[in-house]
């Protein structure tokens with residue numbers, strides 16, 4: 194990581210994020226991007242099962258109920274799980290920009306403990322784009338969209354091509370995904386932007 198600036202403040206020549214014309218309509222549920230994703234996949238028993246909805250701008254909302262399997266301290270959510278919820282919500286912003294992007298940097302503030310049983314209401318928003326970098330923020334509130342803020346993150350995602358996953362993922366899973374024509378179609382559509 195030599196010579197790389199790690200600041201999460203967008204550079205002066207960064208531009209505003211632009212909602213893609215084919216982004217999901219406001220209020221539309223953004224389905225899971227992968228059945229075995231710990232954040233959103235239905236195939237992970239103890240996963241977060243996060244359900245994300247498109248916002249009106251380059252933003253999304255999501256809910257996640259903290260369950261027993263998500264504990265760190267007795268009766269409280271594990272901080273890493275809460276960071277995962279923020280990360281997953283932020284990851285959905287790619288649908289609004291219609292790019293594939295992965296987390297480059299994620300800085301999380303933990304402001305309140307989150308008890309098991311809590312429904313965490315999450316929002317994420319892209320704030321600036323500079324070349325392949327997407328600067329964004331996310332917030333998790335306890336109990337409702339206007340509840341007290343429990344967690345907040347500033348992040349920078351980096352746009353990648355499908356090859357990022359093909360070249361780096363384990364062969365078994367990559368082959369299974371590539372055998373599904375629907376998944377390939379969705380992924381390739383994201384590579385043609387706009």
Ligand SMILES: CCCCCCCC(=O)SCCNC(=O)CCNC(=O)[C@H](O)C(C)(C)COP(=O)(O)OP(=O)(O)OC[C@H]1O[C@@H](n2cnc3c(N)ncnc32)[C@H](O)[C@@H]1OP(=O)(O)O
Pocket residue numbers: 197198199200226232280281284285293294295296297298323324325326349351353
């Ligand atoms: C399909 C979507 C799934 C979503 C799931 C939820 C989100 C996730 O959890 S994704 C999984 C976690 N993240 C990862 O595994 C990513 C691992 N990291 C990588 O693969 C690489 O480091 C990657 C792709 C981020 C960047 O590598 P590379 O493509 O070679 O780009 P690189 O040239 O180094 O960087 C591009 C720009 O980003 C900047 N950058 C990259 N990483 C960072 C970082 N950590 N901090 C600050 N800046 C960074 C670089 O400085 C560069 O900036 P500039 O354009 O000004 O020169």
